[in-house]
Amino acid sequence: MSERVATYLAGEKDAILERLLTLIRFPSVSTDPAFAEGMKGAREFLLDRLRAIGMQDVRLLEAPTGQPAVYGAWTGAGPDKPTIMVYGHYDVQPADPYELWTTPPFEPTIRDGRIYARGASDVKGSTTIAIETVAGFLAIEGGCPVNIKFFLEGEEEVGSPSLIDIIAAHRDLLAADAMISADGGGAAGKVPVLNIGCRGITALQFSLRTASKDAHSGKVGGAMRNALHEMARLVTTLHDEQGRVAVADFESGVAPLSNAVRAESASLPMDESAWYESFGAAPFGDPAYTVRERTTLRPTVEVNGMWGGYTGQGGKTVTPAEAHAKLTMRLVPGQEPAAAQAAVRAHLEAHAGPGVALEFNYKPGGTRAYTLGAEHPLRAATAAVLRREKGGEPAVARLGGTVPITTIFQEELGMDSLMFGLASADEDAHAPNEFFRLSSLEEGLRLWPLLLSELGKVPAGAFRDAS
Amino acid sequence: MSERVATYLAGEKDAILERLLTLIRFPSVSTDPAFAEGMKGAREFLLDRLRAIGMQDVRLLEAPTGQPAVYGAWTGAGPDKPTIMVYGHYDVQPADPYELWTTPPFEPTIRDGRIYARGASDVKGSTTIAIETVAGFLAIEGGCPVNIKFFLEGEEEVGSPSLIDIIAAHRDLLAADAMISADGGGAAGKVPVLNIGCRGITALQFSLRTASKDAHSGKVGGAMRNALHEMARLVTTLHDEQGRVAVADFESGVAPLSNAVRAESASLPMDESAWYESFGAAPFGDPAYTVRERTTLRPTVEVNGMWGGYTGQGGKTVTPAEAHAKLTMRLVPGQEPAAAQAAVRAHLEAHAGPGVALEFNYKPGGTRAYTLGAEHPLRAATAAVLRREKGGEPAVARLGGTVPITTIFQEELGMDSLMFGLASADEDAHAPNEFFRLSSLEEGLRLWPLLLSELGKVPAGAFRDAS
Structure with missing residues (x-):
């Protein structure tokens, strides 16, 4: 079933790319009130798209003083199937200094197989993958393997100030068994990575x-x-x-880093010299830790x-x-x-x-920092997808950045989450000339259908026991 | 003769103030190319004024890449009388941060006997006093006690980058026995101060x-x-x-500060606590030196x-x-x-x-820092004026700021100088809400006629021997 969906999505790739570029063109900078129109445009685009693909109860969840979130649900899989919250965000970082961009930040430009634009990598690209995956299931299978609730935030880049209020006002609406985040994660690229936490x-x-x-x-x-x-x-x-x-x-x-945690961190190999070289920077930081530890566990x-x-x-x-x-x-x-x-x-x-x-x-x-427990079914499902698609045991990694939603949903709604974004670490998120790889877009449209299918095999109760 | 001129100028004070306000209204910020129009306006105003009062050879001395100086001479006193260069500058510091100004920096506003505006204190006020003094002599005496050459610079606030070139191109035109600067000095106020150098x-x-x-x-x-x-x-x-x-x-x-230099510095009393209080700041700096030493000799x-x-x-x-x-x-x-x-x-x-x-x-x-020699006739003449007008022995002080012209004219033209400006230290030059006292304007219009008369008593040769 997921293969059919992936095949369908591959055939739709030009239309999907066009929709992604449209979404990117809205300058949705949440940190600066001057971009209110861009925020509104991105929101309306997403509302329209969720309605068009067949989501139900599509609406804005208003924040009293901040940016509303975009919500939409599909519950046709029934109560025995898990309900999965799919998280993304439509706001982006400020684009300045503008003069350092090769092409304007809100005019997406494709060069060398990459989409250059603010928000392409963080995180409109992966958000689009998630939406289009659900669209694919609904279009050619008439339903999804799991129940779906989209929650697309508008304040991720400013630290999610309204999130608590939005959750408090919509606690029942937002109930789900687990959350998959399109933000964060290391699903793209050759080395399979299971991203189990963030700072x-x-x-x-x-x-x-x-x-x-x-x-x-x-x-x-x-x-x-x-x-x-x-x-x-x-x-x-x-x-x-x-x-x-x-x-x-x-x-x-x-706590001091345990040997187990350090070994887990080392499971994802890293060429430290190449890493520094990619930034044009010299080695730096606490010599008692590896670069990966410095950037994720310290x-x-x-x-x-x-x-x-x-x-x-x-x-x-x-x-x-x-x-x-x-x-x-x-x-x-x-x-x-x-x-x-x-x-x-x-x-x-x-x-x-x-x-x-x-x-x-x-x-x-x-x-707070977030960690997904070692025994959580999200881990097993995701590992299975990565094993199958990439052909090896996934490395276990943490994100050095922050996805506030993971912590907040755990604390407020008792819901664990896993980051399964397709962005890569070298894509200059938060910097000039941010880009997203077209190959990651294509890969995401294969991986996400697999993941939803895999999660559909887990009884809803298993999530509740693990959380 | 100087009394008649001073009386005449006192009667003209409304017209003089009006001309000063006109000069101030030109936003002549030399550091920022966006203010080129303001620079041009100030220059043209001064050219017109020098011509109107009867100066000869009035013209711009062009700088190859910078701001030209305004020049004008009157040589009717004859070769036995000294030729005095009168220095001022028409450029001002940038006015930002604008939001900290009570009234707009280039709309001079009179409150409590003060003219609030950028450039009022530094140094359009004192430059106007110098010009109007010469105007007074020419208007009612038909001549000055000394020969006069005005040199009004346009790059003082950016460190006078073109000055050397202007001097090189006009060495004969600029020849004079000594220079009186309207910038710097402490002629205003109750305590008579002889300002003999700068950092x-x-x-x-x-x-x-x-x-x-x-x-x-x-x-x-x-x-x-x-x-x-x-x-x-x-x-x-x-x-x-x-x-x-x-x-x-x-x-x-x-060299370590000599006892003589430290005693000279101490001749001008200073209430250090009040000084810090006026800035809303706590005491600071090398405890081995007085505040006056820290700010002028260190x-x-x-x-x-x-x-x-x-x-x-x-x-x-x-x-x-x-x-x-x-x-x-x-x-x-x-x-x-x-x-x-x-x-x-x-x-x-x-x-x-x-x-x-x-x-x-x-x-x-x-x-370089500048120091006027102890035996120079400029010192004696100025001391005599201050003694007569203020009724006490003037203190000897140095300026903590820099008047590049004093050093450059000494090095390039062998001409010593004395600062005789009417600005006071508390007038927030280079800061928001700069102001110039109306009382200083009036005082300057009494002191400058006296000074020119006093200098007229010195044979031209005495300057040449001292330099």
Whole structure:
């Protein structure tokens, strides 16, 4: 049955690609209110598509102050079959700096078998694969092997601030046995990868002030604290010279990596030199860990943006009175987001020193790291698909990024999840010239039908026992 | 004679103020090409005014690639009288951040006896005083006590890059016995101050790169150098915790402050607490020196602007690959600008560490610090004016900022200079809400006629012997 669907989808590939490109053309940047029209366009496109393929109860789940999610269900498989939530998101990262893009970020361009555009890899490509897979089953089989609930979020790139509210308002509607995420995962490419977790995240922004106003550096230079010097000194205290986080209590609750976890992490081979080379960067980080461990099993504190003083054309002889920084912290199992955030805040306050005032701007808390249990049927089903399609035992890996939904659905709805996206690590998500491989689109349209079939073999009760 | 002129100018004060406001309304920001029209407007206003008051040979001295200077001469005093170059500048600092201005920077607004506008204090106010003083002499005395050459520069706020070329092209035209600068000095206010020098300056900008492109902080965080962390670490190495410059060889050539120099510096009393309070800042700097010494007799390295990563609305989970900084160094007697600049560059290169590439952007060299010799007749004449008008022995002070022209005219034309501007230190030059006091405008229109009369008593030869 899944073979017929895969064959059908392969025949539809031009039409599917065209729909993906249409979706990409909406500049759905959730972080910036200037892109409200692009958000709306992407939402309406998805509502129309879900209705067209035969989903029921298609609608927006409104967020009181944020971006609504797109929802649609198909429950024709009946109560004995599992109900699978399919997760994707229609929002994308900001595209700036625009001048570094070879072609405009919201005009998808196909070059060398790749779709270059903001959101192509993260995550409109994989979201399209999921929708088109269900479309294929409904079109030629008249039904799916499992019950399906699409949940396509609009705030993934801003940390899902409305998600809790949306869930609270639609707890019954969203009930399901498990969730498959089109975001995250390593289903694409030659090495089969089972992606069983991700890092969490918390964020904060702060401003630093050394005087009530900027001053002429000729008049005050040498006797006045410079906010940029103080910002530099403060940021420097966050890490040691090898990049290890130097914030007290930041790692509270984190257990040392067990041999089993380290072995699991090593199951996915990595050419560290080639990895660094691909970024044009030199090796860096805590030498006690492999690069994969550093990027998936170790927490971080990162300054994502820092600015102050005169940054325009030419020069300005100013002693700046204020400076600003945006930080995110990646979290690992055991860390509580609110506690990690508080630890960083306390560190900054403790190290700011005399004559330096800090003002914080943050949403308390964040998203815990997520791990899918070793015995969960999602693991077995996915491993079977990968084994069959790729011909080898899948490696077990974790995502270094964050898919807040995995944690939130587990905590709020008791639902486990597995990331089964087709994006690859080298596709410059969140950077200029993001792309998605046409080969990944085709591969996804083979793998997803297999996965839904495999999940259809698991009795609904098995999920409930495992969660 | 000077009393008659001062009385005449006092009667003209409404018309003079109107002309000053007109000059201020031209947004003559030399650092940013977007303000070319404002520069042109200010130039044309000054050309018209110099012609109207009876100056001869009024014209632009063109800079090959930069902003021309405005020139005009009056040589009716004859060869036995000294020829005095009067210096001012028509360019101003950028006005951003605009949102911190109470009223728009280029719409001068009078509140509480102050003119609020960009350029009011630095230095259109004092430049207007100089022009109107000569206008007064020519209008009611039919001549000046000295020969006058106006030199009104258009690149003071960008470090006078074309000045050497302009001088080279007009060496004879610019010959004079001494120069009085409307920029710098402390002629305004209750305490008479003789301003006999200024710090020099040199500048550089650099970019720091840790990878060939920005990356997703979820994917690389923990194993990739973050350009902002590296920028912070590098900037922090420039100073110790008390703000002392920690750059090897930066102070090459600087002699320890002699007791005489320190006593001279102390001749101008300073309430250090009140000074810090006026900036809303806490005390800071090398405790071995007074605040006045720190800001006039000690060199600095200052970051005037620093930026990198995502600085827009909301957040972006990026590990930035590049960061940028603009620096200026204030120099004291004995420092060679090129050597000080090279020392900072060498320091940055030495401390950048592995995996960090720097790219510098700078104009080699800069401006030396300037000191007017103790026996120069400019000192005696100015002291006499201040003694007479203010009723006490003037304090001797140095400017912490830089008036490149003083050094350049000394080096290129063998001409000494004295700063006799009416701006006060608290007028927020280079910062939002810059202002100039109406009382300083009135005072300047009394002091400048006195000064020109006093200089008229000195035989031209006395200047030549002293220089």
